[in-house]
Amino acid sequence: MRQSILSKNGSPLIVCEHVSCTYGNAPVVNDVYLKINRGEFVGIVGPSGSGKTTLLKAIIGSQPVAHGSITIEPHLTIGYVPQVETVDWYFPVTVEEVVVMTRAKTKWWPRITLQERTEVREVLEKLGIADVANRHIRELSGGQQQRVFLARAMFCQPDILVLDEPTSGVDVRTRHEILHLLADLHQDGLTILLTTHDLNGLAAHLPRVICFKKTVIADGSPRDVLTPQVLEATYGAPMEVLEHGGMPLVVDHGRMTMRGEGK
Amino acid sequence: MILALDIFEPYGFQFFRNGLIVATIAGALCGLLGVFVILRGMSYIGHGLSHAVFGGAAASAVMKINYFLGAGIWGVVSGLLIARVARRRVIGADAAIGVVTTASFALGLALMNRYGQASKSIEAVLFGSVLGVKVADIYAVTLVAILGLAVVVLGYRKLLFSTFDRDVAQVSNVRVSLVEAVLLAMISLTILVTMRVIGTLLISALLVIPAASARMTTNSFSRLLWVSPIIGAVTCFVGMNLSYHLDTSASATIILLDALVFVSVYGFAGVRNRTKMASLGHL
Known part of the structure; x- marks a missing residue:
């Protein structure tokens, strides 16, 4: 069983090509190209209202796609x-x-x-x-x-677990528990796709992170993706990225300066 | 002895027996479907649909079509129309219902004014009348009740899933739109066969109050599905009898009785919760 899952690892489960979704006349998701392979653990991060939930719903099929196509592996x-x-x-x-x-x-x-x-x-x-x-x-x-x-x-x-903001509204301990639980499920061979606005608590721990604001801003490992340039493009505000325990740690730049001024 | 005679006096009348049977079955049916009405926040749809059916009733009277056929088609069409318009988020479900059903109601009123015989029949349709109940009504309400029961039993899982979590139900390949259409059609049919006894204006209460009362007594969905029909049937049965002796309108008596049940359960549930809270306070 385990073997069969592993042998198929890497085959694409979901492929989004030029996907756009609209709410009324306003585009919420615009020209998204995205591929999720079997065995991956992917987090989509972005500010609220960035369209990440809409994209998720388009993938699971509860939100109509205005343009482009989403190809799902048959029998998924x-x-x-x-x-x-x-x-x-x-x-x-x-x-x-x-x-x-x-x-x-x-x-x-x-x-x-x-x-x-x-x-x-x-x-x-x-x-x-x-x-x-x-x-x-x-x-x-x-x-x-x-x-x-x-x-x-x-x-x-x-075959794939899709979660919308699994850690929103929970305390720090619960967030840890959920993260560990998901990591275990992933270890067992499950593919996981989630959205989050929690950069340090969740996104930085994932193998693959997609920064999203209406479209894909950056896609890759947290180390490659969580950079000041990408984050500013995603969140529209300057942010600083420090390193802590070998992982990127995002600091809201605006708050830093305010604290600095207070000294 | 005199009291016993008194209680059974109305049973001597054919119209009362017919009305009693229709009302009791209708009460159970409304209680059953009412569970979905309250959990889906559809009370206003029930209210609106009864008004829409009124338009159909008036139109079929004017055109001399069979009431069940004319008002039935009208009701089902308005039900589907509401479901369709409500999906347009820009308009909003409540406004959609307001447009479709009040227009239908107004049309019904105008038709009755223009072509109807007297204001008497309008009153009968608005407030219900036990006198107008025929044997055909018994067949109709029994048929719809069996159909309603079948829909709820056979579609139990789909109904529960799409009521609790529409999006995920859809993702799990439940045909949510179909489930909703069937439910709306069932509510339309229920209103159709109940309207002659309860009347247009008070029928939505019968769809809401028993279910709301039952909801306060239990946290279990399956238990709700039999407690609510029992409350509906019992209040209709007792209300019909009371209305004869008090010489009040049957529908008003039934609804007042339902309201009384609601208030009692509300008060009792409040006391129980406070006791629970108080006991927790000691921990």
Whole structure:
């Protein structure tokens, strides 16, 4: 199993060519060329409103593409994890019910079957939240909430995991947990594509980073991509890049000078 | 003895028995679909659709077409029209409903003014009338109830998924638009077969209040799907009986009873939550 995944590593799963998306008449995503290969771990970074969520939705097929084309490998199963802020946490469902949802297309029987229950336990156990299976989703901590939706995406045994801002609105510890969890899943052979606005906490730890503002500004390893020039082009504000523990550390330049002036 | 006689007195009338059966089944049906109405934030759609169906009812009366056929086609078309227009984000779903359904309602009123026999029939359509219920209504409401039950049971997973998380459901190959169209068509049909008893103006309450009351009693989706129809059916049954004895309108009595249930559950849930909070405070 492992061998078969590894042997196919490197083959393109998703190819975006000249992709543009519009909101009303305004272009939100403009002329994007992007290739995601099997086995990669890719982060798209950019300021809010840069169109990264729109691009993600175009890739998963819930946002129409105005121009260009997105080619997805046939029979590719995508596991999508939405932003936790978009979830209706008051909705009357338990963790177990959320996880089983992805099987809505293939199964009609309303009740969760015994076999499904076992499968749900397996996935939840893998993500370390087996004990909350029967809880209502509102009774969970931030980290658990994120894991529930990760579990739902994992439940359909995806080839690629697509996450929208997996660390937004969580505390530092949870962010670490999520990062480690994703790294483990990647290690197991899963391809991962995510968006984030967290440069130091998340993007700098990934093997491949794409700086995005309506289009691809730069694409490569964090060391190559997280440079003052690229960041200014992406965020529209000067930023300084230091080095810390062999990794780039981005410092908001504006704040630096203010602090400097205070001395 | 006198009391017992009193209670069963209305059952001697054919029209009351027919009305009672239709109202009780309609209450269960509205309670069932109401779960989706409240969870999807569609209360206003229910409100609007009943007004749209009114237009269809008036038009079919004027053109002397069968009520179920005329108003039915009208209702389903307006349902699909709303779903279509609501997808245009620039306009917004609420405005779309406002345009489609109030125009239909106004057309219905104008038609009835111009060609209708008297204001009496308008009142019957607006507020419902037990007297107008025929055996055909019983068949119609039973048929729609069976259909509604089938849709909810067979489509349970798809309905739940697309209600909870539309985008991801779509990505998981659930045909979300189809699910929504079926749901809207079902709500249209429900309004169609319920309207003669409950009336246009109060029917949306029957789609909202039992489900909202049930929602406060449980956090489980599947339990919601049977608690809500029970509340709907019981309030309709009791409300119909009460209305006879109190000599009040059936629809008003039913809705007031539903509101009473809501307020009681609301108060009880509030007390329970406060007790829960207080006990947590001691930790």
